[in-house]
Amino acid sequence: MDKSPSREQLNEVVQKANVERGSAIPILQEVQATFGYVSKAMIEQISAETGIPASELYGITTFYSQFYMEPRGEHVIKVCHGTACHLAGADRVTAAVEMASGAKEGATSADGKFSHERVACLGCCSLAPVVMVDDEVHANVRADKVSALLRKYKQPAKDAEGTDRAGNESDGR
């Protein structure tokens, strides 16, 4: 995902989302979802295509936490730091994720395998602590279970099943 898209590729995505007024955010979301990030060069091109000032697009991109201006790792780990997760030791989970993934909070590991983020609340508070890897939420991921959880993502790209439950056993807490 680290190759920037061609003009045609980008325009196609922009057109898909540019359907009604106030579409600046949906356009950027579509671009982000397709290419994984929204670079300055992309912003300029979106502006040329839609007539929305580049300054406005840049303002949106930097205001909302969902947008990234640089490509991210192959897998994105989101450690939930909601209140319940905080009480359940989210700080320890973050330390364990840094240890197991090689990616500091807010950064991407040197091998490009993992990006590691802190998120406010994933809304699975009764299963705290919660960690989301890509689109999959994992429950009761206490610090000691992190390395087992990340093991399957360390395999070379394209592992077969998306839905196993590594490190997911509930301990009744």
Next chain:
Amino acid sequence: MPGTSQMVGSRPVEVRVGLASCGLAAGAAPVNEALVRALEPHGVPVKATGCIGMCHAEPLVEVIGADGERFLYGKVTPDRVARIVEGHIVGGEPVTEWLEIGGPISTGHYLEKQQRIVLRNCGTIDPDSIDDYVKAGGYAAIAKALKSTPEHVIDEVMRSGLRGRGGAGFSTGLKWKLTRDVPGETKYVVCNADEGDPGAFMDRSILESDPHSVLEGMIIASYAMGANRGYIYVRAEYPVAVRRLKWSIEQARARGYLGSNILGSGHDFDLSIREGAGAFVCGEETALLMSIEGRRGMPVPRPPFPSEKGLWGSPTSINNVETFANVPYIIIHGADKYASLGTAKSKGTKVFALAGNVCKGGLVEVPMGTTLREIIYDIGGGIPGGHELKAIQTGGPSGGCIPASLADTPVDYDSLAQAGSIMGSGGLLVMDDTACMVDVARFFIAFTVEESCGKCTFCRVGTRQMHDILERITSGHGTLEDLDKLEEIAEKVRKGSLCGLGQTAPNPVLTTLRNFREEYEAHVLEKRCPAKKCSALITYNIIADACTGCTLCARNCPVKAISGETRKLHVIDQEACIKCGLCQSVCRFNAVTVS
């Protein structure tokens, strides 16, 4: 729930699996697959449902007997499926030791004391099937509303006493009336599904488990105020909810509940989804509208209120997910029945997201006026691990920490305000004696610092100052003057902020200062964290008698601060230790202590 009648011979007719986010996170997908495989030869259908609210017991599987009796199994794994199928579905004998509800367990369970209006269909219907919703009585309220006048619908909602469930508690009917009374061709209905309070997840669950109830509420609202266009602004962190909503809207369109001339009434209404892009402030209504318009979500002064000048300058009514989900019930059963529940000023029920240090966390819907103690102990099963209740946090970062001594406070808008907190959107975090209240205050302020949009100086700079002071206190460098300073800045942030985010941001700090001052003083005067949470004030040590020398802690230490040979005592280098506590988490012999 019917009694304990034995049902040998009567074969169950349906099996349900909860596939909302928490179920999926707990591993419901492989359970579902195993069930479908195992039940295929027996001709018993498996229905994918949403969330019944018992997050603590996920994955959940419910078996429905021929006589309608319900048996709910908790913590089901793919391995347990075979025995449930053989024993219960084929053999007709429930596997009683895995039952959460049903059979011998007819009282004392999680749902017994709940009264479910908003959650009426959650966990029982297939959220992806409009037929299932209709079968459960859905979309009957639209037909009824369309036969009466808009004024009558508004009157009914006003008389029901329904107040906004997003936090502010404004009368829903009045909001609709104000929007209706403003002249204008174009009006909007907006559903605020930007559930951002950490610790609140009822809106996610409703959207994932019963999306049509929210659509139905919105359609009724559109008729009541004469709006033809609507938006649902939903958090992007909720992908399952977004997917189900999109599908539900398509289905509702195909059936003529959305679009032009709804059910032949001449009323037109259609709606689309806008996904949030990760900004907590967009839960504030004016910021939310900015975001729908495709701009940075920054609040603007009110008045004019959105009911007058909202989306693109047109009259707009913004209501929360739970508020809309109440509406069909009110239309069908009448204002009087709804208003018979609750207290004098807070009518109906409220859904709470129960989490934190409580045995059975999940969603709880109770009549307004139920006490916090009843929710935590009678429904939530109390505090686990022999710990003591210390505080109850309601209302998320805008709310406050209620001390255990006030656990008999009834939950309604006014009583919670009197106890120094707010109803908020319904997050209910239970904290036991292991929680440090100064750390909790710091946690919430850190959240606000991160999420302040930066428009108002006091919110932007003031919360940062409060955070710095709290950091100082939790690291053992605070003074008594800092406590006064906190109160002083808090007051200024409250007064000097435009929107609810800033105005309420000091609440967690002020309530902990008021109710747990001795904890602040222990940090300041004795440089001690009584709950042993604040990393600068604690040390980790390894107990010689308990350590087996398994090396697990040394291998997991992120800074290599633990040394020791295999099968020999390990030692923590206090200079190098960053107090992350990982060693304590991984130790299987309870050999790591904190002091």
